[in-house]
Structure formats: C-alpha cells, structure tokens
Amino acid sequence: METLDQIFVLSKKGILDFLGTFLPEWVVTLACVAITIKAIAVLGPVTMMYLTLMERKVIGRMQNRIGPNRVGKWGLLQPLADGVKMLTKEDIVPHGADAVSHFLAPILIVIPSLLAFAVIPFGRGMTPVDLNVGVLFFIAVSSTTTIAIFMASWGSRNKFSVLGGMRSAAQMISYEVPMVLSVVPVILIAGSLSTNDIVLAQAGWGGLKWFVFTPWGFFAFIIFFLCGVAECNRSPFDLPEGESEIVAGFHTEYSGMKFALFYMAEFMNSFTVSGLAATLFLGGWQGPFLPSWLWFFLKTYALIFVMIWFRGTLPRIRVDQLMGLAWKFLMPLTLVNILAAGLWYFTEGAARWLITASILAGSFWLLTKLNRGYTPEKRVYLFAE
Amino acid sequence: MTEKTFSLHGAGDMDTQTLEINIGPQHPSTHGVFRMNVVLDGETIVSLKPVMGYLHRNHEQIAENMSYTGSMPYTDRLDYFNSMSNNFGYAMAVEKLANIEVPERAHYIRIIMAELTRLVNHVSVIGFLLNDLGAFFTPVLYAFREREKILDIFEEVAGARMMCNYLRFGGVKYDLSPEVLARIAGILKKFPKFLEEFETLLTKNEILCMRCQNVGVLPAELAVSASVTGPMLRASGVNYDIRKADNYSLYERFKFRVPLGQKGDVYDRYYVRILEMRESLKILEQAVKEIPAGDIMSKKMVPFLKSPRNFKPPVGEAYARVEAPKGELGYYVVSDGTAQPWRYHVRAPSFINLTILEDLCIGQKVADAIIILGSVDIVLGELDR
Numbered sequence: 054m055e056t057l058d059q060i061f062v063l064s065k066k067g068i069l070d071f072l073g074t075f076l077p078e079w080v081v082t083l084a085c086v087a088i089t090i091k092a093i094a095v096l097g098p099v100t101m102m103y104l105t106l107m108e109r110k111v112i113g114r115m116q117n118r119i120g121p122n123r124v125g126k127w128g129l130l131q132p133l134a135d136g137v138k139m140l141t142k143e144d145i146v147p148h149g150a151d152a153v154s155h156f157l158a159p160i161l162i163v164i165p166s167l168l169a170f171a172v173i174p175f176g177r178g179m180t181p182v183d184l185n186v187g188v189l190f191f192i193a194v195s196s197t198t199t200i201a202i203f204m205a206s207w208g209s210r211n212k213f214s215v216l217g218g219m220r221s222a223a224q225m226i227s228y229e230v231p232m233v234l235s236v237v238p239v240i241l242i243a244g245s246l247s248t249n250d251i252v253l254a255q256a257g258w259g260g261l262k263w264f265v266f267t268p269w270g271f272f273a274f275i276i277f278f279l280c281g282v283a284e285c286n287r288s289p290f291d292l293p294e295g296e297s298e299i300v301a302g303f304h305t306e307y308s309g310m311k312f313a314l315f316y317m318a319e320f321m322n323s324f325t326v327s328g329l330a331a332t333l334f335l336g337g338w339q340g341p342f343l344p345s346w347l348w349f350f351l352k353t354y355a356l357i358f359v360m361i362w363f364r365g366t367l368p369r370i371r372v373d374q375l376m377g378l379a380w381k382f383l384m385p386l387t388l389v390n391i392l393a394a395g396l397w398y399f400t401e402g403a404a405r406w407l408i409t410a411s412i413l414a415g416s417f418w419l420l421t422k423l424n425r426g427y428t429p430e431k432r433v434y435l436f437a438e
Numbered sequence: 439m440t441e442k443t444f445s446l447h448g449a450g451d452m453d454t455q456t457l458e459i460n461i462g463p464q465h466p467s468t469h470g471v472f473r474m475n476v477v478l479d480g481e482t483i484v485s486l487k488p489v490m491g492y493l494h495r496n497h498e499q500i501a502e503n504m505s506y507t508g509s510m511p512y513t514d515r516l517d518y519f520n521s522m523s524n525n526f527g528y529a530m531a532v533e534k535l536a537n538i539e540v541p542e543r544a545h546y547i548r549i550i551m552a553e554l555t556r557l558v559n560h561v562s563v564i565g566f567l568l569n570d571l572g573a574f575f576t577p578v579l580y581a582f583r584e585r586e587k588i589l590d591i592f593e594e595v596a597g598a599r600m601m602c603n604y605l606r607f608g609g610v611k612y613d614l615s616p617e618v619l620a621r622i623a624g625i626l627k628k629f630p631k632f633l634e635e636f637e638t639l640l641t642k643n644e645i646l647c648m649r650c651q652n653v654g655v656l657p658a659e660l661a662v663s664a665s666v667t668g669p670m671l672r673a674s675g676v677n678y679d680i681r682k683a684d685n686y687s688l689y690e691r692f693k694f695r696v697p698l699g700q701k702g703d704v705y706d707r708y709y710v711r712i713l714e715m716r717e718s719l720k721i722l723e724q725a726v727k728e729i730p731a732g733d734i735m736s737k738k739m740v741p742f743l744k745s746p747r748n749f750k751p752p753v754g755e756a757y758a759r760v761e762a763p764k765g766e767l768g769y770y771v772v773s774d775g776t777a778q779p780w781r782y783h784v785r786a787p788s789f790i791n792l793t794i795l796e797d798l799c800i801g802q803k804v805a806d807a808i809i810i811l812g813s814v815d816i817v818l819g820e821l822d823r
C-alpha cells in the first residue's frame with residue numbers, strides 16, 4: 054500500500070540513485086529537475102488529449118449520442134488521430150496579420166498553463182515544486198493567459214477576434230478578483246500559502262475537516278470554482294470564443310496546431326483549476342484506502358466532469374450579465390466571506406458555525422435581493438378561442 | 439487601413455469609434471447564407487442592415503415556365519423544414535383558381551400533415567434558438583430526436599423525409615394506411631411527455647430567462663404595421679391566426695385555441711411556440727380520430743396526375759394563404775388559360791417577418807441580435823426564393 058502510494062516518488066528516487074552511482078552530484082541534481090519537468094510536460098498534453106475525448110464522450114451521452122468510437126477501442130485512439138490531423142493541417146496566417154504576435158500567442162498561452170502544474174500537489178510528497186507561495190504563484194501565472202489571448206486577438210486582424218479579445222480581457226480581469234479573494238479565507242485558516250501545507254491542514258476526521266465542509270469554505274469553493282470556469286473560458290462563461298456570436302472569438306484566424314495549442318491551454322487550465330479547487334477545498338490528495346495520487350485525480354476529474362456537465366446543459370450568459378455577476382454578486386460575497394473566515398478563526402464550538410453560517414446566508418439572501426433585475430419574470434399567456 | 443487610433447480630449451474624455459462588422463454570410467448562427475451589416479459601439483448595436491439574396495434561385499420565374507404540377511416540388515424547397523405546409527398553400531391557390539373540390543379525407547390528411555409539420559418546425563426552431571443562446575447542441579439534439587420520428591412518418595407516406603412533394607391539386611398523392619395512422623397516434627401519445635421534459639429543462643432556466651426576457655421587444659402596433667405574422671405576431675399579443683381568421687380547409691371543425699403572448703420579447707416567442715405545439719397536438723388528436731374513409735383525390739383531377747401539362751385552369755387569378763409554422767404563407771397565381779401560370783408570387787413569412795429586424799436589435803448587444811434573429815425563425819430558402 055505504502056509503495057503504491059509513493060510509487061512515483063520511489064521510482065524517481067530509484068532513477069536518481071542509479072545515476073548517482075556513476076555520475077557526479079551536480080548532474081544528478083540537474084536530472085532530478087529534468088525528471089520533474091519531463092513528468093509535467095508529458096502529463097499536461099496527455100491530460101489535454103484525453104480530456105477532449107472525455108468531453109466528447111460525456112457530452113455525447115448527454116445528447117443521446119455515443120461519441121467518438123471508431124478509432125481504437127471505445128475511441129481511445131481518437132486523440133492521437135486528432136493530433137495527426139491537427140499537425141498535418143495547413144497553417145494559415147491571414148494577410149495583414151501581425152506576424153509576430155500571431156505566431157507567439159499560441160505558444161505563450163500554453164506556457165502559463167504548464168507552469169501552473171508546478172505547484173499542484175498530485176499526491177503525498179508529490180508536489181513538483183513545493184513553493185512556500187504556491188497559491189500566489191498559481192494565481193499570478195494563470196492570470197497571464199489574458200496577455201496571450203489578447204495578442205492572438207489583436208494579431209489576427211479580425212474584428213471577431215478583437216471582440217473576443219476584448220471580452221476575454223474584461224472577463225479575466227473581473228473574475229480574477231473574486232477568485233483571489235475566495236482563496237484568502239483558506240490561506241487565513243491554513244496559515245500558509247503553500248499548497249502542500251493547505252492539504253495537510255485539512256487532514257483528519259475522515260475527510261470532515263475538508264474546508265468545503267465549513268460555511269465559509271463552502272461559499273469560497275463555489276465562488277472559486279465558478280470563477281475558475283470563467284477563467285478557463287468554459288461554458289456558460291465562454292464568451293471570448295462564443296461560437297454562435299463571434300464565430301470563434303480570439304482563435305477565429307487560427308488553424309492546425311496553433312489552434313490545437315489554444316485548446317490545449319484551455320483544457321490544461323481546466324485541469325489545473327479543478328486540481329487547485331480540489332487541493333484548496335476538497336482535501337487534495339487525502340482519502341482512505343486508495344493511493345493519494347489516485348484520490349487527487351478522482352477529485353479533479355469529478356470537478357472537470359462538472360465543467361463538462363455545465364457545457365452540455367447551460368446556455369451562455371451575456372457579456373453585461375457576466376460582469377454584473379462578478380462585480381455585484383461574487384465580489385461582495387467573497388469580502389463577506391473573508392470576514393466570516395476571520396470570525397471562524399476567533400470563535401469556538403457551535404458559536405462559530407452559528408455566526409459564520411448566519412452571516413453568509415444573510416448576505417447571500419441580501420445580494421440576491423439586490424440583484425433583483427436578474428430574477429425571472431412570471432409570464433401569463435392568454436388563449437383566444 | 440484607415441483606422442485611427444484612440445485620442446484623448448481632455449481628462450477622461452475618450453473619443454471612441456464605432457466598429458462595422460459583417461455577421462454572415464459565413465457565420466455559424468445566421469441560419470443560412472444571410473448577412474447582417476452591423477455597426478457596433480463596443481458591444482452595443484448602433485445600426486443593423488439585413489442583406490439577403492445569397493440564396494436567390496429565381497423560384498417565381500421558374501414556376502412561370504413550368505406546368506402547374508411541375509412547380510409543386512419546387513415549393514418544397516422554399517421553407518425546407520415545412521414542405522407539407524408549402525404544398526398546402528400552393529395546392530389551395532390552384533384549387534381556388536380552377537375551382538376544384540377536395541374530398542373530405544384529403545382535407546383531413548392535409549391538416550394532419552400540416553400540423554405535424556408545425557410540430558417539426560417549432561421543435562427545431564426552439565432547438566436552434568437555444569443553440570444561438572450558446573447551449574452546446576443539447577436542446578437541438580433532443581429536438582431532433584422527436585423530429586426524426588415525424589420525418590419517418592413523412593418518409594412512409596410521401597417517400598421523402600424533407601422534400602415531400604405530397605399534395606396534389608384536388609387531394610393528396612398517396613393514402614394514409616391504418617398503420618401510419620396508428621403510428622401518428624403513437625407519436626401523439628409520446629409528444630406531450632417530450633414537451634414536458636423539454637420545458638422542465640428550459641422554460642424556467644434562469645440563464646434562458648435572463649437572456650430572453652425583455653430582449654428584442656416587438657410592440658403590437660409595430661408588428662401589425664410591418665405585417666408580421668405567425669407566432670411572432672401572436673407573441674406580441676395580436677390575436678391573428680389564419681386557421682381561425684380564414685377557416686380554410688376544414689379547420690373550423692377542430693377545437694383549438696390560439697396562444698397569445700403579452701410582451702413580445704424573445705421569451706414570449708419561445709413560449710408561444712411551445713404552447714402552439716400543444717394546440718397542434720389537440721388538432722392532430724381530433725383529426726386522427728375522426729378521419730373519414732373515402733377518396734383522396736378529386737375525380738376531376740385524377741387524369742392530370744399522368745399528364746400534368748394538360749391541366750389548364752381557366753383565365754383568372756387566385757390568392758390563397760395558409761398558416762404556415764412561420765406565419766402567413768400566401769400564393770398568388772394568375773392564369774392566362776395555358777398550362778403555365780402567367781404570374782406566380784409567394785408571400786414568404788420569413789421575408790416579411792425579417793423586415794423589422796433592425797427595430798428589434800438597435801440598442802441591444804451582439805449576442806442579443808443573434809437570438810433575436812433565431813427567434814424570428816427564418817429559413818433562407820424561403821427568404822430569398
């Protein structure tokens with residue numbers, strides 16, 4: 054059990070020990086870094102490839118279809134076939150496009166998504182880089198995708214792209230704020246910015262100490278996840294690429310592998326955001342019986358499944374409603390949530406539950422009342438004989 | 439490029455430019471080759487000009503160089519979702535011109551087919567509308583599942599799923615067998631359940647309400663003065679249904695009501711269609727139950743089935759209209775006593791309903807323009823003819 058839990062750590066150690074027998078120490082140190090980088094660089098794209106398959110399968114089932122099943126058993130080789138197709142497609146650069154930013158954007162968008170993998174604790178002792186400012190690093194790195202998206206939209210010299218880029222910039226900036234603020238309570242209670250320490254702070258009581266099972270944690274989790282979905286440009290917040298409105302948004306003018314890189318970034322982002330949500334609120338890799346890394350992947354894929362579920366069922370919301378939701382609803386709620394977490398920290402027993410839960414429920418109720426413009430109207434329909 | 443950069447006049451006074459953008463003819467949500475020339479201020483629409491004619495096929499001129507029966511299959515291609523209703527209108531116009539009596543059974547069959555067509559149309563229009571809203575194909579595929587069952591019936595009675603070419607002057611081409619009637623009755627049993635499922639998923643969905651309510655409001659006066667017809671007019675609260683107003687065919691025998699909206703926004707247009715489907719089901723139930731035995735073709739017209747060019751209506755003119763799923767579909771035929779019509783004109787509801795598009799869209803967002811277009815319900819085959 055213990056070996057299975059630590060299988061990746063042990064195999065890395067084994068390789069390094071083997072290298073240490075005949076190589077100088079500085080080479081082994083380099084190899085240690087290289088192995089970790091290699092693991093992430095393989096994990097990212099492979100995750101993306103199979104997330105596309107998973108998304109197509111799950112949405113297919115939701116839509117009374119089977120989904121891809123021609124290439125390999127259950128369509129398992131479909132991602133490879135797609136990859137070959139993408140690589141062999143013609144790479145079209147529009148006439149009049151800004152060649153440099155058009156070329157660089159798809160590359161730059163993948164880098165932050167890969168970097169974000171570095172601080173995700175995949176299992177016990179399996180955080181690639183256990184930074185003491187891990188959460189901050191994640192947020193800082195993932196917010197830079199906006200620049201790449203805007204480069205893509207501006208460089209394409211296409212009006213649909215510009216509209217998509219503008220939407221993306223506005224959306225990412227406004228969703229960044231509640232997302233960061235929703236993490237603050239976690240940091241406050243765990244007392245650390247390191248992702249590993251945050252996971253350890255949720256240990257014990259057979260999973261009941263997960264932060265999601267506290268009033269502030271529950272609200273923070275919902276807000277973090279919603280903002281994460283918006284950050285990844287996924288439905289129902291997929292306005293920057295809103296297919297039915299602005300064709301494909303910022304990647305309208307991309308084809309072949311460059312287009313695939315945008316998709317790769319999107320899927321890797323949804324993986325890392327789900328992974329971080331699992332880390333911050335769902336106890337990360339902790340869980341009974343199964344190896345720790347399996348627990349992490351189970352939780353992450355459950356969250357990704359929810360994202361796909363959103364995509365299969367929800368219509369898109371409009372750009373002003375999107376902004377309204379972020380600034381008028383999520384933002385004040387996160388601020389109240391920080392207060393609630395502070396009170397939780399200083400009180401004990403049943404009182405902390407009562408105080409935080411009532412504050413949050415009250416402000417939730419108040420905010421829904423204040424945002425009345427969005428509640429559905431009741432309609433009456435007449436019938437003429 | 440003549441674009442100017444932004445310039446600042448004084449503190450905080452930004453001089454912005456409008457953006458002219460062509461939505462279509464190659465765009466995922468223009469329902470065909472249709473173009474909207476839109477001027478945007480940010481995301482808000484300042485002006486919108488519909489540009490049509492990309493699918494102009496000279497339908498009227500072709501019909502004037504054909505035998506009367508010869509252009510029956512061409513009417514299928516007008517509104518290719520509802521070939522039965524198109525046949526119905528044309529057959530009625532020519533019957534009026536040549537004074538042909540239609541046997542009772544043929545009337546019943548025509549009404550059954552016309553109402554089945556209405557189900558097909560409304561269910562797919564709602565699906566497409568949701569697609570325009572950004573729901574990733576799920577509603578469309580649910581709608582198409584039901585549509586397929588009805589198309590199977592069309593295939594069985596007419597030999598074609600979409601281009602039915604089923605009606606003839608003085609009756610219909612083939613009789614309905616008892617098995618087909620039983621199958622239609624089976625569909626009628628299951629359809630309300632499907633509608634309920636559809637409604638549970640959509641009608642009270644908050645995103646759908648947010649996006650559709652109070653968007654693209656069409657006041658009743660404007661609707662009447664622009665001679666808008668069909669569900670779009672009734673969503674604005676005007677009680678005008680040609681089935682009731684004209685009592686053509688045998689519609690006065692059936693008990694059904696005309697649903698009316700009050701506001702005339704996208705949501706009302708969506709919901710009026712759902713209610714209309716329920717009324718159509720009532721008509722169908724009565725028709726399937728009461729269908730009499732007898733001829734399906736007027737005796738006078740049987741010889742012309744084999745020799746259509748011998749059919750020469752007397753000199754005169756006739757206009758007949760039906761309540762097609764999209765609105766008032768009228769055919770104007772002038773005969774000079776030869777085998778070809780001297781003049782043939784189609785009043786296409788898609789075309790006339792679209793004329794108020796700019797009034798509906800100004801001041802709304804880009805995303806709204808797409809759903810307003812979706813709620814108008816156009817088919818380019820009919821719009822451009």
